Amino acid sequence: MVSDPTLLTIREASTLIAKRKLSPVELTKACIARTEALDASLSTYVAFTPELALEAAEAAEVEIGTSGPRGPMHGIPVGLKDIYDTAGVATTGHSNLLKRRVPTEDAFTVTKLRASGAVITGKLGTFEFAIGGPSFDLFTPPARNPWDPARTTGGSSSGSGAAVAAGMVLGATGSDTGGSIRSPSSLCGLAGIKPTYGLLSRRGILPLSQSLDHAGPMCWTVEDAALMLQAMAGHDPLDPACADVAVPDFTEKLDETVKGKTIGVIRHFHETDHQAAPPVLAAIEQAIAVYKSLGCVIKEVRLPPLMDFAAVGLIIMSSEAFAIHQADLRATPELYGEIARDRISMGGLLTGADYVQALRRRQELCAAVAEAMIGVDVLLTAGSPFPAQAIDKVPKWLMYQKPSITMPFNVTGLPALALCAGYEAGTGLPVAIQLAGHPFAETTVFQLGHAYEQATQWRVTRPALLAA
């Protein structure tokens, strides 16, 4: 008998399920109970579907009982960011504009998750259209951070961050156009990966910016993120940006030594270009010390200024987002929340030449990063420059004021993992590091992230609200 199955990792739960020591129905019921207890204070879901989840869990239990699990995700409760299409269940982008939109097909990655046997629990809140938030003028309020409900989760995958940290699900999908998986993963104390551009299909996911959008998983541990990514990956010939590459076993190197791996620390990103808060800087130095103790080689890497990546990313994102939304923004601006409406509208003030210049600079930045990564296995910087802010004091134009520390890996398309690197003294809020690897080298990124988690104790601590 497991005392609280919601606190299990995916690996632990799937091992128990395979041994018939944990039932998918028992696990799903525990996640439902946790949600019913906490969702009123955390505003995590926009559409919670416990009946559908229990149906799926019961089917999983029968199948596992007769023929064993399909794989490690079979019977595992996961939530979906409400920009992932779900057949028969509304997918709104957390926007009044699409409040009654019910897709007829699942997103490709949702189809893959269902095929893995994952139990879908519902649709999780998001910054509106993955750009506007935290917003208090939408049809449900913004998700709150389980480590301190007065704080933001970060975004845009806000409900996903809150739900996993609160033990409502064992994993959740996110999307990342400028940091929307890695920001909430950092602020909610999770492991979240934005994989290489093209590794996961974007089909059936509401777009924000087609050339920067990435899908990906958010989980409690790096190993779980690898397991969930495995279930989501696979070539989709109907997504023109989806790469037809062999999908490796993302867990295959997890237990290999990292001795001799080279970590390139991008000090100027977090020390000067966007100076991180003292606890984040301290966590980065501690992480470097951990990697040294594991036998890694540490070297400093210098890239173009962070603001160059941020400017390129913001101009491309704003232009593409405006192109997607301009007809609705002109016809029914009142159906957008203020933050999404104003942020997307800025793209209408850019010119075609601005967009092309940003694409030309993007090419130069990609080349510069590729050159800097010769002889380096992963790059290391902050996952977020600061712990979670008060939810009602998040600056609306933060990305304009300070360069985003996650955007460089959207611009370059490189895989980037945010993982918990400790807690701020006094507040107990999580702080995070970020590891970025070579294209399609997720296995190495996971290997180094997992080695760090195994060498530290950060995964033992859960939000105090769970004890209550």
Place this chain on the structure above:
Amino acid sequence: MSETISTEAFQVLLDRAGISVSPANMEEMRSAYMMLQAMRERVRQPRGYDAEPAHIFAPAGR
């Protein structure tokens, strides 16, 4: 910070884009636009005729 833009000139840009901004948000949007201007200037560096946009794939072996 980039050069300032007058309220009238900013309104022309909004009109051309077909965007309506409430009077309460106008100054805030104009301030944000000036920060965006600084970013535009940052990516408008001189480049040669051979500077390709990022969606052009490098030929194999290059």
